[in-house]
Amino acid sequence: MGRNATGESLWNKDWLWALAIILVITLLSGLGQFRGLDEILFTTFTRLTPATPTPRIDIIAIDKRSLKSLGQWPWPRSSIARLLNIADAGKPKVIAITLPLNTPQVTPGLEALDRLNQLFKTEGLDGWTATISRIGHQLPAAEANSLVHLGTTLSRFARQLRADKDKLNQDLSLTQSLAAIHNVDLIFTYAPGVTQGNPDTPLPALLAKNRFPPNASRMNLISPPTAYTLNLPLPQFLQHALGIGAIGGQTLGWNRFTGMPLAVSYYGQTLPSLALLVAMQSLNLGATDVHYLPGKGLRLGSLLIRTDDTLRIHPRVYRGAHGRAAFNTYSFADVLNGNVDPNVFRDKILLIGPVGMAQGGVPAETRLGLLADAISSILNQDPYYTPPWVKYVLLAAWGFSALYLTWLLPLLGNRLAGALTASLIIALGAASFYPLYTRGIWYSPTGPALLLFSGYWLIMLKRRLFNGQGLLPGSNANLENLRVLGLAFQSQGQLDLAFDRFRHLPINEQSLELLYSLALDFERKRRFDKAKTVYEYIARHRRHYRDIRERMKRTQTLSEISLAPHPSNGDTPGNGGTLILHHSGVQKPMLGRYEVEQEIGRGAMSTVYEGKDPKIGRRVAIKTLPLSTEFQGEELEQVKARFYREAETAGQLSHPNIVTIFDAGEEDDVAYIAMEYLHGRNLTHFVGKAGLLPVSSVLEIVAKCALALDYAHRHQVIHRDVKPANIVYNIDTGDVKLTDFGIARITDASKTRTGVIMGTPSYMSPEQLAGRKLDGRSDLFSLGITCFQLLTGAPPFHADTMATLMYKITNEAHPGLNALRDDLAPCVSPIINKVLQKNPDKRFQTGRELANQLLRCARDIREQMA
Known part of the structure; x- marks a missing residue:
């Protein structure tokens, strides 16, 4: 097949x-x-x-210069009215304002005068003049004259109130300007959507005058965008405007590429866009002079504008001479301040609007520029089109x-x-x-x-x-480069990169040997899924090569084991970060350059293995931390960075009672630290009442730990997790080693998936539980708890719940030593009492101070026993 x-x-x-x-x-x-x-x-x-634009278009821009001169937007509409009067003195052909004028402009002063006027009418003061005149005939002359004067004052007040109100009415000022000029076009925006039935209100007279007749103009053959609602200027503006046209931008899908519609449909009525309306008026054409020619476009008098059946045009990109702007642009402030001769606008199409400010989500510069380009494209008959x-x-x-x-x-x-x-x-x-x-x-x-x-x-x-050539060039030199590069990656432990190079080699005995060796390295790294992938790749080309069929089955099984949920945490993939050590036919695992021999310990989050550095034959202890099973995303990267910083800091400590750090690294999101292999057992083996060490031995052990902490504190390193499990004691030689410097900073400051603090807080100081900034005295408190437990067989603070335990550590005094063990020397209890003070200022201030007291007490005990 x-x-x-x-x-x-x-x-x-x-x-x-x-x-x-x-x-x-x-x-x-x-x-x-x-x-x-x-x-x-x-x-x-x-x-x-x-292309070269028509010279008939000028722009008056509300730009940054204008905003700096006239203040922040919005300006009083009287400023716009003044500008219209100045521009009209130059006799432009058409003026188009692209500002939305659909809401009244009400200032606080106008509102106050309006309220005063309403109060004047409500109180009936406007009718008092006639009343006073009628009453005055019935009174003596002096009183009659006073009433006449009062009536005159009320009339004068009413006239002044109306005059001041009209002076502050910005809309009235603009309305009067529009009424005087008669050649200003306004804009309307619309919400796109399908219309049904009849509109709520008939079209305003100005819109009805400019709509296209459907049959005579063949407008019934087009399908322009439909408008669901129209956002029109105020009626007083519409009453005196020359025309009104639709305008839009990118929010309505209008741009140079998609095309700008020259009309919109509103309940079956075809209304021109502002660009088309201005072009028509500049040519002295009316709605009856516009006709649609199927397959060609719009005929405006003698002009043919190429459009599709939605009346969209694609405006040209215009450029002025010598790299200047396409259209003459004047600052609103310059025109208003008389810095521009109005005669430059004679017989021009004058566009007025903001530049650089957003209107309805569309940059005004884009809207004004597209409008000018569209008008010029209509008048030049040169829009882009698709026949x-x-x-x-x-x-x-x-x-x-x-x-x-x-x-x-x-x-x-x-x-x-x-x-x-x-x-x-x-x-x-x-x-x-x-x-x-x-x-x-x-x-x-x-x-x-x-x-x-x-x-x-x-x-x-x-x-x-x-052809078996792979994706990269296949010359002999390139193939040799691939082989050498792959071997280099393999020797550096970058096995994925090595496989990426080896699989581009032609399939032969040499390349199969390289791939087989690489799969074994994947096994050593316990990346069984990757090893299986390499074996499958070999099998596709050489089905019976060596023992790959058995190895494929074995790696499949081990891959499933490694991905199975941990028994104690159903949503933690893998085996809790542990390594599969013993399985028939599987290579010994490797962590970095260390060969893992056996597991020698396990904690809440870490596992410790015995390993060997094959290059120098040195035995090491390797502690692994499966960070990827506890942290995700950015938090994982932050924890990794903190891990390497802490490992570097701990590696710089050199003290007889601090374990030596050799190396730190990461293997498949499992961080590891290679350290000195210690002989002996941690102190958890000596905290039970049946296995307590002699009192003098305990004091000497704790003193050595205090000296180690004193050394670390002087090098600005705080342990944060002093407890019996992190102290190794060789009972034969008396050697004491403090381990896991910096690991607590990575684990204890974080939360597990269920929100429980990592580790046990039984050995934490009150300030550590409170989340305050720590210093070396916190470690001494934890060491004091460890000493208390080594002496009595129980920690000083214990409770059934975490909250109760934390409360006791923070607030309750520890039990007296002599009450728990009556054979202690008198010098022991004062030392423990001082080191377990809640207030750090009342404890021993340095580890050396604590060590001196412990050693002096131990010496006294030995002398008494001698």
Whole structure:
């Protein structure tokens, strides 16, 4: 199955791989997955084909300079009104304001005057003039004159109140300006959506005047974007504006690539965009002068604007002479302050709006620039467009690319195929760029070009894989480089990189030997899944090579064992970070350069192995910490960095009573520390009442630990986890070694998955339990608890719950030593009482001070026994 009549594999055929990539690329293109590439290519090409804009457009920009001069936005609308009056003095053809004017501009002063005016009317003061006049005829002359004066004052107050209110009414100022000018266009925005039924209110008269008649203009043949709701300017502005047009930006999908619609549909009514409306007015055209020509675009009088049936245009990219801006741009503040001669605006299309401020999520500079480009593209009749015949050109390009991949490319050698494919891709790009540059015709060649590119590389990849050449170049020099590099990686313990190099070698006896040796190294590292992968790779090429079938089965079993949940923690993968040491036919495990012999101890989070440095034959103890089973993500990286810092710090300590650190490293997310191999047992073997050491021996052991801590403290190292399990004692020689410097900083400061503090707090000082900053006196407190337990067979503080235990350590006094053991010398209890003080200032301040007291007491005890 899968082979032809000659026995050659069907999957080795280039045309079959070409057919597969053709189907995939065609499907992705149909789903629009290359639209981003199309836009990038369109943007690049259009920047290389700038056009000259119409000189009829000027821009008055609300820019940073204006904001600095006139204050932060929003400004009073009277400023806009003043600017309109100044600009109108130059007699521009059309003025378009791109600012939203859909809400009243109410200042605190105007609100206060309005409330005062309402109060004046509510209290009936506006009617008192007539009342006073009527009453005045019935009173004496003097009183009548006073009433007349009061009436006159009230009338004057009412007139002044109305005058001041009108003066502060910014909307009234802008309304009066619009009424005087009569050639200002405003904008409306809209929410896109499908409309049904009838609108809540009829179209305002200004919108109804500018809508396109559907039948006479053939507007019934188009399908512009639909508007669900319109966001219109205030009615007083609409009453005096010349026209109103739609404007939008990227929030509505409007940009140069996707196209800007020249109209929107609102309940069946086709309303012009601001760009189209301004262009029409500049040409003295009305809505009845605009017609849609199917397959071509809009006819504006004698102008033909290329659009699709949604009335979208793709504005040109314009550039001014000598690298200047495309359109003459003036600062709002300069025009308002009289620094610009209004006559420069004569017969111009004047666009007024902000630059650099966002409006509705669209940068105003983009909105204003696109508007100017769109108007210029309409007047110049030069927008980018895609004629109907382009689809046949693209269909031919797709067909030629598919034929090339399935028929011609399989006949070519690798180098010729690469050169010809690159030439065809460049030709496709040129064939797209040339019509865009000369006539503004756009079509994207990304689909056929990606088909050629992907097809070529897939077939080249297939040729290498099926020819056994691998993915990298296959010259003798390159193959030797791969072999040497792979061996170098293997010797450095970077086995994954070594395998990546070895599998690109041609399959022969030499390469199989390299791969087999690499699989054995994976076994030594206890990476059984990786070893199985290498054995499977060998088996695909040499099924019966050596004993790989048995090794594949064995590594499969061991891989499953290593990935099984730990019995005590169902969601911890692997074996709790331990190593599988004894299994038939499995190589001895390695941690870094150390060969692991046997397990010699286990703690809450760590496991200790006896190992050997094969290079110098030195026996070592290797403590492993499976950090990846307790930490995740950034926390894991932070803990690893802290682990190496603490190991480095502990490695710099050199003291007879501190274990020597040789090395630290990481193997498959298991951190390890190689240290001096110690003879003896930790003090947990001597804390039971049945196995207590002599009192003088305990005091000497603790004194040696205190001297070791004094040395560490003077080197700015705090142990943080002094307890019997971390003190090794050789009963034959009397040697004492303090171990695990810095490990507590990694484990005890962290939380397990269930939120319990790692380790036991029975030996922690009150300040350590409280999370305060620690110094060496905290270690001395922990050493005091250890001494108490070695003397009495029980710790001074114990409880059924963690919270109770922590409370006792922090608040309750320890039991008296003599109450628990009446045979102690008198000098022992005062030492323990002082070292277990809650307040660090009341304890021994240094380890040497504590050691001196302990040794003096031990000497006294021995002298009494002599």
